[in-house]
Amino acid sequence: MYYNNRQNNLSSMENLREMVSAEEVRKFSGSSRKTYRILMVNIFSSMWRNDGRSYHDFFTQAMLMINLRDNDYEILESGEFQIKRDYWCKELYDNEFKFIKFENQQYIIDDEELLNKALKFCNDYIKEFLENDQKLYLYAIIQEFWDLKTLYRKKTAASLEELLPSNWIDLNPFMYPLPIYTFPDYLAYQDMINIWNDLVEKSDKIIHAEGREKRSLQFSLVSSIKYSLVASVHFTEVYLFYFYYLCRLEGKYPENQLIKRRNIRSVNDKEIITDLVYEEFEDIPDALKSVYGEYLKILEIRDAIVHLSPFKDENTKKSRIELTLDLDMSVALRAIKTCFGLVKETNDIIGRDLLFWLNSMEMPYFDDFSKISNLNKHVQ
Helix, strand or coil: CHHHHHHHHHHCHHHHHHHCCHHHHHCCCHHHHHHHHHHHHHHHHHHHCCCHHHHHHHHHHHHHHHHHHHHCHHHHCCHHHHHHHHHHHHHHHHCCECCEEEECCEEEECCHHHHHHHHHHHHHHHHHHHHHCCCEEEHHHHCCCECHHHHHHHHHCCCCCCCCCCCEEECCCCCCCCCEECCHHHHHHHHHHHHHHHHHHHHHHHHHCCHHHHHHHHHHHHHHHHHHHHHHHHHHHHHHHHHHHHHHHCCCCCCCHHHHCCCHHHCCHHHHHHHHHHHHCCCCCHHHHHHHHHHHHHHHHHHHHHCCCCCECCCCCCEHHHHHCCCCHHHHHHHHHHHHHHHHHHHHHCCCCCCHHHHHECCCCCCCCCCCCCCECCCC
16 A cells, blocks of 8 residues: 555656646745745655655645635635635744744745745655656755754754765655765664574574575575675774765865775775774774774674685785685674674764764674664654
């Protein structure tokens, strides 16, 4: 049913492109044009918040306004539509759109220029979505007319002080209860936790399996262990590169050689630790140094998995394939604890909490080999 509803809603978006166009808006005049613009933004807001019922209601009202404009314009200027506009303004106010304010017991348009920016964004969005399937937009653009920081805080109890203009927001229509912030480390954390959960589930199944099913599950479990390790290292790499990206973007540590490097594709995770974190922060705790040493060992296994080949290791003279054999749950546990631990230790000393989103989730505990929730604990 959900899929069908989404498909029905998506099918209406071709009509919506024409409805939100500047040409269509200009066909209205006076207070009706203002009402219609407010209604259009509400349609897109409900779409980005997966509120299908409101979307249907707003869309129907917009079609009614177009019909009345062409056939009975006087009704559009009546008190009935003034009442409706007050309600539609309240909807935008409650969802933290910046061009509406509450004054003298009324919801009013406070900034016509911001309303126009919002409408233009809606117009650009529908075109890019239908023609290029674009769904990600910089918060620098969205924040001009929509305060997502406050909306997140109100709806999820999450404090998003690190929601930056350079972050990309996922405006996938009819998909999520709120627009999704795409912090790279959060996305990599989700992958790491989801693969860990699959690993735990598969490990539990083996206990009750027999014969060929058990052997098949054992082979499958080894593959899951390998890619749990890969996902764990990936989470660490993504966090470190995100930190490095922000340092460059914000002009921090301008004399640091790693920050000054032109070819950013040549930068690796180990350099970010040794040449940026170790260089720019004093009193590096022993815990960070220790977990980094363990991380280097995990990296050796990860590299052997990702770059599987028959060549010998120049130091050990052994086949690198040997590093990928006999992997068990204890290796997966060591990898995920090490990688998560390195990120936590780094986050504790850099002077900013890039893992703020973790406060809205279950704090992971891996030692008991149980599943970890991948959901925001403040959202039902």
